Amino acid sequence: MAALIADKYEAWKAEANARFDQLKANEEELNRIFAEIYDMVGEVPIEVEDKYVSVARIFDTAEEIPESFKGNKYVRTRRDEVVSLISYAVGCMLGRYSLDKDGLILANQGDTVAEYLAQVPSPTFMPDEDNVLPITDEEYFEDDIVGNFVRWAAAAYGEETLEENLRFVADALGGKGTPREVIRQYFVKEFFADHCQTYKKRPIYWLFDSGKKNGFRALVYMHRYQPDLLARIRTDYVHEQQERYRAQIGRLEELAADADRAQKVRMEKQLKKLREQLAETTQFEEKVHHLADQMIAIDLDDGVKVNYAKFQDVLAKVK
Template identity: 45%
Template sequence: MTENEDIKRRMVWHTDVVVKQLLSYAIGCVMGRYSLDRKGLILANQGDGPEQYHALVPGSRFEPDDDGLLPLMPSDTDFSDNATTVVKRWLAVAFGEDTLVDNLNCVEAALGKSLDDYFVKDFWKDHKKMYQNRPIYWLFSSKKGAFQCLAYMHRMNAYTAERIRTKYLLPHIEWLVQRQTEMEANAANLNARERKQLDSITRQIAECREYHDRLHTVADEQIAFDLDDGVVVNYGKFGDVLMKLK
């Protein structure tokens, strides 16, 4: 047996690893770190935003997120820029609308779970591991994950925490309260599954409100940082409103 034949015999193709790398790249495109239309890093300097992106990638096929903030929430929540939603949009642009369903099926088969479940439960853990506990996407999260939002550190500024609070957390609490009110109005007709769902919503509201109080305090501090100080130092400035690194 030749050396090349031996290598081929021993090579193992881990489809789940490849798909996770693809999704990481997709999130990079969403955040503006990468582009389908230009090689290399795009937005990778502190304070970079849409203006710098469009200067480097005129006529981009896929428009990155306007502020580098991305909810990691189930698709049934009231966010049009939820991770699952925007990655589906990216897949359609990258590989074609006509193959979107087949590609989604392929991705979810490789992951062994829905795209929703992966982004809500596993994406940030994989990202943190990939970057050896020095993540470039920081996860603002309540204690049990009832609210989660990614922030691309190169696009963060002193007002990022406040923007997350007002653009995502407060509307999410309002959405949960509306669902709670609607279900309670029909309490007599709820089946067992729906009653469990109502209990879950009630717990999520309490968790999100508790997180809001902590995030509001941090937002009022208008924390600024210098990326040259490193991830660990800057990440630590936000205290317990960010998911722990270890």
């Protein structure tokens, strides 16, 4: 049955805020009881300041947060909740979570889709087969992360409400363009930073990143890592992306030859970006090739920091 993310959000906000109010009331009642027991009524504060209540309180926007809540690390906004939803969706895309079963699904070293299907035989939403989710400026790949998110939203909330749900997500994130464009920009520019913050600079979803020109990026799930992963990223994704850049550059160069001045200026700008992205992916491919040939193994028991450092030349920096 189709559902609206907006309705789910409002229901969760009401539940969370009622819990906040109840906890605050409970703490104040305890303060009154102890003040009476120790004959200190009027000498000790009874009221509990909002900033000291240690459960979530949700506001639609940061501008709505009263001064009394400043300093409360549990305060959240609609954007925070949508970011959490996106994180859960990525977990479903990579097999960590499932729409059909609570808790962790793939959480052991080297887990594959086969292990996922053993736990969830008929999934509502199927995780990515090869554990690689490309994040690019445009939808170049069939398993593109934005395309995957759209399919996840349709599976989770229904096809009938898909466009309205994408608008709600995009409005919460903020930005210009269509809902899909806003969501893409979030994945390109902000998702990994938010993920690192959530996991205290110990990301479990690793971002392969060619550099500032965004020539190529892709998320992988650490727990599903296999020694041949980099070889697959190189041949199935980076090489394909390079070929697309070359083809786009070739077409634009042909069109620019017969274009008028205004068109030529626009095309030259596009060409500059594509050439920079191609150059960046060429350097990136060499680094990936070097590491891929080593067939590096990891051990989850070593922790994220140790394992991430093995691929630091091709992974995004954790800030």
